[in-house]
Amino acid sequence: MQYFIMDAMQRIAFDELRARVEHVLLALGLEPARAALSARLTAETDRDGVKTHGVARLPRFARWVREGWINPAAKPERVAAFGAIERWTGHRGPGNLAAHAAMQRAMEIAGEHGLGCVALADTSHWMRAGTFGWQAAEAGFAAMCWTNTLPNVPPWGAKTPALGNNPLVVAIPNDAAPIVLDMAMSQFSYGSLSSYAARGVELPVPGGFDAAGNLTRDAKAIEQSQRALPIGFWKGSGLSMVLDVLAAMLTGGLATNQIPRDPAKEVGQSQVFLAIAPQSLTSMEELNAIAQRAIDAVHAAEPIEAGKPARYPGEAVLATRAESMRLGVAVEDAAWEEFVKLELSLSHP
Amino acid sequence: MQYFIMDAMQRIAFDELRARVEHVLLALGLEPARAALSARLTAETDRDGVKTHGVARLPRFARWVREGWINPAAKPERVAAFGAIERWTGHRGPGNLAAHAAMQRAMEIAGEHGLGCVALADTSHWMRAGTFGWQAAEAGFAAMCWTNTLPNVPPWGAKTPALGNNPLVVAIPNDAAPIVLDMAMSQFSYGSLSSYAARGVELPVPGGFDAAGNLTRDAKAIEQSQRALPIGFWKGSGLSMVLDVLAAMLTGGLATNQIPRDPAKEVGQSQVFLAIAPQSLTSMEELNAIAQRAIDAVHAAEPIEAGKPARYPGEAVLATRAESMRLGVAVEDAAWEEFVKLELSLSHP
Numbered sequence: 255m256q257y258f259i260m261d262a263m264q265r266i267a268f269d270e271l272r273a274r275v276e277h278v279l280l281a282l283g284l285e286p287a288r289a290a291l292s293a294r295l296t297a298e299t300d301r302d303g304v305k306t307h308g309v310a311r312l313p314r315f316a317r318w319v320r321e322g323w324i325n326p327a328a329k330p331e332r333v334a335a336f337g338a339i340e341r342w343t344g345h346r347g348p349g350n351l352a353a354h355a356a357m358q359r360a361m362e363i364a365g366e367h368g369l370g371c372v373a374l375a376d377t378s379h380w381m382r383a384g385t386f387g388w389q390a391a392e393a394g395f396a397a398m399c400w401t402n403t404l405p406n407v408p409p410w411g412a413k414t415p416a417l418g419n420n421p422l423v424v425a426i427p428n429d430a431a432p433i434v435l436d437m438a439m440s441q442f443s444y445g446s447l448s449s450y451a452a453r454g455v456e457l458p459v460p461g462g463f464d465a466a467g468n469l470t471r472d473a474k475a476i477e478q479s480q481r482a483l484p485i486g487f488w489k490g491s492g493l494s495m496v497l498d499v500l501a502a503m504l505t506g507g508l509a510t511n512q513i514p515r516d517p518a519k520e521v522g523q524s525q526v527f528l529a530i531a532p533q534s535l536t537s538m539e540e541l542n543a544i545a546q547r548a549i550d551a552v553h554a555a556e557p558i559e560a561g562k563p564a565r566y567p568g569e570a571v572l573a574t575r576a577e578s579m580r581l582g583v584a585v586e587d588a589a590w591e592e593f594v595k596l597e598l599s600l601s602h603p
Numbered sequence: 604m605q606y607f608i609m610d611a612m613q614r615i616a617f618d619e620l621r622a623r624v625e626h627v628l629l630a631l632g633l634e635p636a637r638a639a640l641s642a643r644l645t646a647e648t649d650r651d652g653v654k655t656h657g658v659a660r661l662p663r664f665a666r667w668v669r670e671g672w673i674n675p676a677a678k679p680e681r682v683a684a685f686g687a688i689e690r691w692t693g694h695r696g697p698g699n700l701a702a703h704a705a706m707q708r709a710m711e712i713a714g715e716h717g718l719g720c721v722a723l724a725d726t727s728h729w730m731r732a733g734t735f736g737w738q739a740a741e742a743g744f745a746a747m748c749w750t751n752t753l754p755n756v757p758p759w760g761a762k763t764p765a766l767g768n769n770p771l772v773v774a775i776p777n778d779a780a781p782i783v784l785d786m787a788m789s790q791f792s793y794g795s796l797s798s799y800a801a802r803g804v805e806l807p808v809p810g811g812f813d814a815a816g817n818l819t820r821d822a823k824a825i826e827q828s829q830r831a832l833p834i835g836f837w838k839g840s841g842l843s844m845v846l847d848v849l850a851a852m853l854t855g856g857l858a859t860n861q862i863p864r865d866p867a868k869e870v871g872q873s874q875v876f877l878a879i880a881p882q883s884l885t886s887m888e889e890l891n892a893i894a895q896r897a898i899d900a901v902h903a904a905e906p907i908e909a910g911k912p913a914r915y916p917g918e919a920v921l922a923t924r925a926e927s928m929r930l931g932v933a934v935e936d937a938a939w940e941e942f943v944k945l946e947l948s949l950s951h952p
Contacts, residue, residue: 334884336717336880336883336884337687337715337716337717337718337883338686338687338716338717338718339716339717339718339879339880339883339884341884366686367686367687367688367716367718368685368686368687368688368720369686369687369688369716369718369719369720369877370718371717371718371879373884396849396852396853405900408904408913409901409904409913409914410913411906411907411908411911411912411913411914412901412904412905412906412907412912412913413904413905413906413907414904414905415904416900416901416903416904416913417901424842424845424846424849425845426845426848426849426852433844433845433848435841435842435844435845437835437838437841437842441835441836441838458836459818459836460809467907469808485834485835485836485838485839486786486790486834486835486838486839487790487807487808487834489786489790489834489835490834490835491913492784492786492915492916493773493784493786495782495784495897495901495915495916496773496774496775496782496784496916497773498897499775499782499893499894499897500745500773500775500879500881502893502897503745503775503881503885503890503893503894504745504879504881504884506884506885506889509893509896509897509900510897510900511896511897511899511900512896528718530688530720530849530853531685531688532849532852532853534685534686534688535683535685535688535690535722535853535855536852536855540855541852544848544851544852544858545848545852547858547860547861548844548847548848548851548858548859548860550860551754551765551858551859551860552758552761552765552766552844554765555757555758555761555762555763555764555765556761556762556763557760557761557762558760558761558762558816559760562760563760563761564757564758564759564760564761564765564840565758565760566841566844567841567844567845
């Protein structure tokens with residue numbers, strides 16, 4: 255898919271990107287240490303090639319801060335605990351900072367108990383889901399985490415949205431190359447659909463239903479019907495629902511059916527962070543060997559296209575990350591322009 | 604899909620079915636209490652409408668016991684522990700009994716720590732995955748559990764199997780109606796494909812690739828290519844892999860790449876049982892209300908077919924269960940014939 259590569263883009267040195275994002279976040283009212291951390295997570299998202307959830311989302315974040323949907327000063331806080339499980343509230347502060355703190359605490363608990371869970375209510379968009387998987391895996395922990403969202407996917411058998419696309423992350427430690435799965439419950443995000451639609455490119459696999467109710471690869475038709483497909487049809491529909499209900503039960507916070515349907519007001523999500531310490535039972539050397547054998551088995555499967563072996567989750571991220579550090583972080587021109595506008599608006603308010 | 608209902612079948616009273624299975628298991632060498640439990644789990648599988656994994660699998664189980672692949676006397680045993688996580692081995696005993704003991708222990712730990720995990724190595728086929736989700740949800744716990752399997756699904760981008768279909772269960776307590784998701788990582792099992800092929804019915808959605816590498820709804824073509832589709836294409840491929848690696852790391856047992864590729868010798872699986880006690884943080888009344896609101900939201904979505912609302916995971920099971928208790932448990936004639944043959948062979952060995 256040469257399209258992604260040929261989109262007009264800038265390459266920005268990682269440190270410059272991080273520093274400029276930090277500057278913006280300071281101007282938006284984040285405390286210095288929090289601005290620095292959030293800026294790093296944001297720049298790392300672009301560095302890793304997840305262009306939809308890094309710098310490109312800052313203008314929206316800024317708008318939400320200005321409109322009072324997100325409180326830049328609000329810090330996550332523990333409100334209840336029982337053994338290895340804790341309940342936190344995000345107080346509608348910046349979602350990536352609350353999620354980072356929650357995963358950090360889940361790992362601390364796992365270090366003590368083998369397992370640890372932090373259930374975070376009343377937070378805001380955590381930006382890139384995978385961020386918190388990489389955070390755990392790079393610290394030597396396995397982890398699962400997920401968030402609920404506003405209703406944006408019809409349940410299997412229905413036409414109108416009642417489920418979230420509830421991204422799920424599963425992360426596995428491996429010194430050479432962590433294995434990190436980051437997947438939403440819809441086959442394609444609406445962001446991805448609009449990118450295909452704008453480029454006039456057919457989806458690689460069916461992504462939803464058209465107005466007539468037929469499965470289609472036409473992104474525009476799915477944007478119009480608002481009938482995105484859950485992964486695995488009835489299966490992803492079920493998985494989305496159980497993740498949402500479990501998040502609402504553990505956090506005591508909002509379920510998808512209680513989150514405003516307006517994407518411009520999507521706050522108050524519930525999230526679950528589960529860390530597991532496999533090193534409490536097995537040495538890191540042995541864990542690395544288990545991961546490497548699994549990676550080798552996937553690579554050894556006969557590829558459909560000669561010379562293009564199947565990949566493991568996270569493999570493409572690591573390749574993009576290395577390229578970004580060598581050549582600079584790729585940011586699409588349109589996103590960069592918006593970011594520079596935001597910088598200007600904050601320096602001359 | 605009238606086909607399933609119109610297949611020639613018997614209706615057997617639940618208690619008779621359970622008692623006759625128990626008799627068979629006693630004859631195969633299981634201790635009385637273990638034969639009784641395994642018989643109940645098996646009869647409940649048919650009662651709940653999961654015909655592929657109940658009585659229909661007993662002839663295979665008997666063959667494996669006779670051939671020494673499964674040791675009917677072997678009991679699961681704890682080999683290591685750290686806080687809320689324990690490592691057990693199944694010693695290749697009956698898989699459903701080992702899994703039931705593992706989930707029971709995970710719930711005990713969760714009762715103490717809020718969360719509990721038992722990682723079970725070297726077990727055998729656990730029969731119906733959902734069994735252990737219902738076990739947890741009916742006891743008031745949320746749970747996740749999964750198993751790895753032999754390599755039977757090609758990773759996305761490859762033609763030859765390197766991943767298992769690794770069934771995953773997520774269970775949610777709800778007094779009126781637990782929500783229990785039981786899903787394999789392939790869109791259709793090979794058992795289901797062969798049933799469609801035998802009936803000459805097209806799959807409702809694409810289920811794999813034909814020999815030419817095109818996505819197809821032709822079950823026979825997929826049986827021939829052995830290229831079953833992971834749910835959500837690249838997404839299920841990734842999810843299958845991380846579940847397998849995490850199971851191998853936590854159990855210290857076999858990964859999919861180490862399990863014999865011959866379905867007649869599929870033993871030694873690794874399984875993870877994670878129990879969560881939401882009641883440690885929230886009353887059961889509140890949990891019931893959260894579940895009911897989510898069920899109501901799914902039911903309220905506008906159905907594709909008028910009068911057929913979308914369903915939540917487990918809803919069909921509960922309907923079938925009620926019917927089975929009223930009319931008797933439906934068992935297909937062919938499966939029943941094989942079961943009666945097995946009974947006879949054991950009473951006149």
